[in-house]
Structures are given as C-alpha cells and as structure tokens.
Amino acid sequence: MSQTDSPGRGAEASLDRSPRRTRRDAGRFAEVLRALEPPRVDESFRPPRPARAASVAALLVLVAAMLGAFGILSWRGVIVIATPLLALLLLRVGFVCHDLWKSRRLADRLLGSNEVAPLSPLAAWRAEELTSPLGRRRLRRLTRGLIRESKASLGPGLSPSEQAAVRDAIVLLQRLDSRLADLACAVTPSGVLAVRAIVGSDRWSPLYYPERAADLVDALGDALASL
Numbered sequence: 001m002s003q004t005d006s007p008g009r010g011a012e013a014s015l016d017r018s019p020r021r022t023r024r025d026a027g028r029f030a031e032v033l034r035a036l037e038p039p040r041v042d043e044s045f046r047p048p049r050p051a052r053a054a055s056v057a058a059l060l061v062l063v064a065a066m067l068g069a070f071g072i073l074s075w076r077g078v079i080v081i082a083t084p085l086l087a088l089l090l091l092r093v094g095f096v097c098h099d100l101w102k103s104r105r106l107a108d109r110l111l112g113s114n115e116v117a118p119l120s121p122l123a124a125w126r127a128e129e130l131t132s133p134l135g136r137r138r139l140r141r142l143t144r145g146l147i148r149e150s151k152a153s154l155g156p157g158l159s160p161s162e163q164a165a166v167r168d169a170i171v172l173l174q175r176l177d178s179r180l181a182d183l184a185c186a187v188t189p190s191g192v193l194a195v196r197a198i199v200g201s202d203r204w205s206p207l208y209y210p211e212r213a214a215d216l217v218d219a220l221g222d223a224l225a226s227l
Helices: 002-036 050-069 075-113 121-131 133-153 160-181 189-199 210-226
Strands: none
Touching: 050 075, 075 121, 075 189, 121 133, 121 189, 133 160, 133 189, 160 189, 160 210, 189 210
C-alpha cells in the first residue's frame, strides 16, 4: 500500500513545488528587466558643488561677525569661532573640488568609451555640462586665445611650410569658434572633449612648438568633424 501511495505523493509534491519554482523564475526575470531599464529621472547624478559646501561654513562665519558687530560677542571671541570655521571651510571645499574633478574625469572616460543612449546618470550629467552654452563659451575663450597665439607666432623665424601650417590652423580655429558660437546647432560631447584636448593644452600651440603646426591642423580637422 505504501508503495502504491508513494508515486501519488511524489506527484503532489511536484505540483506543490511547481508554483513556487514558477514564482521564483518570474521574480528573477523581473529583476533582469529592471536592470535593463534606462535610468529614471529621479536617479539622476547629483554632482559635488563646492559653492554649496562653502555656503554653510561661510554663513556661520557671517553670523559670528554680526554678533561681534552688535556687541553680543567680543571680537576676540569672533576670531576664536571664525578661525576653525574658515579652516573647515577650506578643507571642505578642497574635498568637494577634488570629488568634482574625479567625477568629471570618470564621466569623460565613460563618454569616450560609449556615447550611445541610454547613458549612465554620471555620463548624462557630464554630456549636458560639456554641451551647455556655458561650456561652449568657456571653450570659445580657449579657442580665441589660441587664435591670438597662432597669429602672434607668424614671423620670420618660421619656415614657409610652418607658416602655411599655422595659417591653416588659424582658419580651422576660426571655423571652430564659429561652430561653437552657433547655439542653434548642437554639438556632441565627444567632439567637445576632442576640442578641449587641443585648445586646452599649450603643447599643441604653434606659438610654443611651431614644428607641431602640421599635427595641429590634422587634429583640428578631426575635432571639427566630430563636433
């Protein structure tokens, strides 16, 4: 009798396990789907803000100064209170600035390796910062500075080929400046990074290294095409 009942009990146990296994598999499948979803709006990256970090300590120093001005605290007491606050302020701002620099470096690497949407919250924040009107104005200032340096480097000390390369670089820099000034035309984060690598470093300037003027022309052409 027991041998006859055992298959039935095994079938019942199998039926009991089947719904549990199905629910477990469904839960795993739901987790995979959630992992594939793009970042939500409320999951956006919040960058470090040095000004915000400094504002709290600066406000406390201002309060201490006002207490001293109204005679509530002696000026000696104000100095005693304000000195550690100022030290804390400088330390805090230094840490936040370092975190901001590290965040930008990491985001630049992410953008350089993959610019296809959906971007990670960190890369999306950096892409918006690079292509914003403020970011483009900063890049234009560097570009115009390099234009002035390139024009100043034209002189009898350069060979005819170097002078031709510098003039070609000036034309490309002017085109680049016009491209950045046209806010109606969007720019790509990778193009902005390529331009920053050129105009943000003196090692590319023909003013300091005229023999690299031809390399500058090629790099500017590639950056302008990717922008």
